[in-house]
Amino acid sequence: MNERKLAFVYPPAVEALSYPPDCPFKTQRAGLTRQRLLSLGLLGGAGRAEVAPRQASLAELGEFHTPRYLEELERAAAGDLTIEGLRMGLGGPDTPVFADLFAYAAWACGASLTGAELLLAGTADAAFNLLGGFHHARPAQAAGFCYLNDVALACLRLAKAGRRVACVDLDAHHGDGTQEAFYDRNDVLTISLHESGKTLFPGGGFEQETGQGPGLGFNVNVPLPADTYDEAYLLAFDRIVVPLLGAFKPDVLVLELGMDGLAGDPLTHLCLTNNVHAEAIGRLLPLKRPTLVLGGGGYHVENTVRGWALAWRTFCGQEEHDPSLGLGGVLLGTTEWGAGLRDRVRPVTPEQRAAVEPEVRATIQTVIKTVFRHHGLGTASAAGGGSATGA
Numbered sequence: 001m002n003e004r005k006l007a008f009v010y011p012p013a014v015e016a017l018s019y020p021p022d023c024p025f026k027t028q029r030a031g032l033t034r035q036r037l038l039s040l041g042l043l044g045g046a047g048r049a050e051v052a053p054r055q056a057s058l059a060e061l062g063e064f065h066t067p068r069y070l071e072e073l074e075r076a077a078a079g080d081l082t083i084e085g086l087r088m089g090l091g092g093p094d095t096p097v098f099a100d101l102f103a104y105a106a107w108a109c110g111a112s113l114t115g116a117e118l119l120l121a122g123t124a125d126a127a128f129n130l131l132g133g134f135h136h137a138r139p140a141q142a143a144g145f146c147y148l149n150d151v152a153l154a155c156l157r158l159a160k161a162g163r164r165v166a167c168v169d170l171d172a173h174h175g176d177g178t179q180e181a182f183y184d185r186n187d188v189l190t191i192s193l194h195e196s197g198k199t200l201f202p203g204g205g206f207e208q209e210t211g212q213g214p215g216l217g218f219n220v221n222v223p224l225p226a227d228t229y230d231e232a233y234l235l236a237f238d239r240i241v242v243p244l245l246g247a248f249k250p251d252v253l254v255l256e257l258g259m260d261g262l263a264g265d266p267l268t269h270l271c272l273t274n275n276v277h278a279e280a281i282g283r284l285l286p287l288k289r290p291t292l293v294l295g296g297g298g299y300h301v302e303n304t305v306r307g308w309a310l311a312w313r314t315f316c317g318q319e320e321h322d323p324s325l326g327l328g329g330v331l332l333g334t335t336e337w338g339a340g341l342r343d344r345v346r347p348v349t350p351e352q353r354a355a356v357e358p359e360v361r362a363t364i365q366t367v368i369k370t371v372f373r374h375h376g377l378g379t380a381s382a383a384g385g386g387s388a389t390g391a
Contacts, residue, residue, distance in 0.1 A: 006315055007051045007124035008043055009111045010034055014131060017100040017107070024267060024299045025145040027104060030130035032301065033308045042313055051127075053114035056106045056153070060113060064152045064181065069140040073147055077102040089142035094201075105148040108132045112150035112294060116157045119252055119290035126291045126315045130308055133256045133296030135175035136202060144173065144201060151256060152181040154292055158252050159187050166191070166250035166289075168241060170280060171258025171296040172268040174205025174221065178256075184215040189248045191241055193233070195261070195270055196223035207366040210374075217374025220244060222367060225359045226269035229348045230276045232360045233261075237280055239364045245287060247375035253289045255281075257311055258296025259304040263346060267299045271352070273343035274307035281314045291315075303343075310341040 010030060019025050034050075037043035043050065061070055072085040076097045081090060091097050108131040115127030135151045136144035151167065155178070158165045167182075169175040169192040182188040197203040211219035222236050245253075257277060261270040284291065293311065298304030368379050 004047065004315060004317060005123070005125045006048050006312070007115065007118050007127040008034065008037070008049070008312070009051045009053050009115045009118075009127055009129045010131070011053050011055070011107050011111060013055075014104060014107050017104040019100070019104075019145070020096050020098050023096055023145070026299075026301050027131075029298060029301055029304050029308070030295060032305045033130055033312075036305055036309045037312055040309070040313075042309070042316060042318075048316065049124075051114065051118065051124075053107070053111040053129075055103070056109035056113055056148075060153070061106065061109060061148060063156055064139060064149055065137075066140045073102045073105070073142075088140055092142075094144050095142040095147070101147060104131075105134065108134060109148050109150040109153055112154040112292065113157055115292045116154045119292060120158070120161050120163070124290070126293060128293045128308075128312060130293075130295035133171065133258060133294035135169060135171065135178045135256060135296065136173070138177045138180060143177070146177065149177050149181065151175065151178045151254065151294060154294075155182065155188050155254055158254070158292075159185075163251040164249065165189070165252055165254060166245055166248055167254040167256070168245075168284070169193070169256040169258075169296075170261070170277065171256050172261035172265070172270055173200060173258070173297055174202055174223070175256065176202045176204055179205070179209065179219055179221075182215065183211050183219055184213040186214045186218045189218050189220070189244065189250065191220040191222070191244060193222040193224065193236060193241070195228070195268055196225055198223075199226050199269055207363060207370065210370055217371050220367060220371055222363060224270065224363070225356050227271050227352050228356050228360065229271050229346065229352065230273055230279075231348070232356050233270075233272055233276050234279055236360055236364055237283065240367050241280075242283055243377055244371070244375060245284075247377050250287075250289060253284060253287070253291040254294065255284070255291055256294045256296045257308065259298030259307040260296070262298070262300065262303045262307060262343070264303060265298070265300050267297070271346060273346055274303070274310050275342055275345070277307055278310050278314045278342070281311055285315070306341050306343075313341060
């Protein structure tokens with residue numbers, strides 16, 4: 001599908017903004033991905049446009065965040081951290097106070113809103129805002145490097161336009177702020193695949209958190225054990241995400257494409273390769289739904305950049321047709337990394353398989369039994385056969 005219209009939403013102004021140097025969150029990732037795509041000839045021209053967004057206004061941010069919280073954010077960025085700001089989560093190890101705090105977050109939100117508007121207008125089939133994905137922020141609370149929740153703001157904008165929204169969060173951390181935003185709604189289906197809260201911040205996101213009131217069954221959590229590998233991850237994706245999206249029939253997708261689940265990420269404990277993200281996208285594309293792609297986590301910068309570039313390339317639909325492809329679909333010589341954009345396949349030890357697969361299957365069964373009935377789906381597949389090696 002080379003006719004798919006893609007938009008890379010990126011404001012050059014953010015290149016002058018940064019988190020503190022010692023913070024694991026690196027704002028440069030999106031710009032580096034842009035440079036990688038340009039070097040590969042994958043950005044610019046018909047169907048692969050660059051779009052400069054606006055910075056979100058206070059009125060737009062107020063669609064989700066409280067006026068008092070926004071005031072405290074601006075005050076902290078100006079160097080005045082108050083007791084109330086501290087109570088709102090500012091000034092912690094993962095919520096440092098720095099001069100660019102408010103400006104960067106407002107740009108990220110503006111880019112997500114711009115991407116949502118491109119989808120609503122039909123200008124783009126897929127819009128990438130790799131600055132975004134701040135899924136931990138709440139209306140009046142900062143957490144996990146997140147100050148303003150662009151994910152919630154974009155979903156709200158799409159829902160307000162009458163669209164049924166499916167928000168699929170593949171970040172290694174549970175999207176707790178986004179979950180809370182839509183916990184009692186059924187027009188926004190939230191699905192989060194993440195490392196279990198037993199071993200990773202923010203400590204929640206368990207299978208039993210399924211929504212409340214009208215939203216019961218429309219909040220879906222798939223916690224995964226440490227050391228989860230590609231095949232086990234895709235088993236969960238295929239058994240849970242694919243049928244739920246088929247039943248929900250969203251008008252638009254919001255995809256948080258965090259790369260912190262990749263093996264070697266310094267803050268998480270999953271063992272994925274970026275092939276799993278490309279495979280997941282490959283399962284979403286047949287839905288032919290407008291898609292807003294948001295960045296999220298990823299604390300090994302080069303791995304994150306390569307993963308995001310591969311995701312863009314997958315949306316371009318060029319994977320099988322590019323002359324630089326080598327045996328097994330591995331890109332050869334297209335970047336400075338020897339094997340190109342795709343990661344090498346990681347071997348799975350028998351011990352790893354024995355520890356991970358039973359827990360993943362148990363989680364799948366729990367989610368199917370507690371959620372599927374709310375969507376008119378049967379539970380016969382809960383004990384579906386086959387090994388994770390072939391899923």
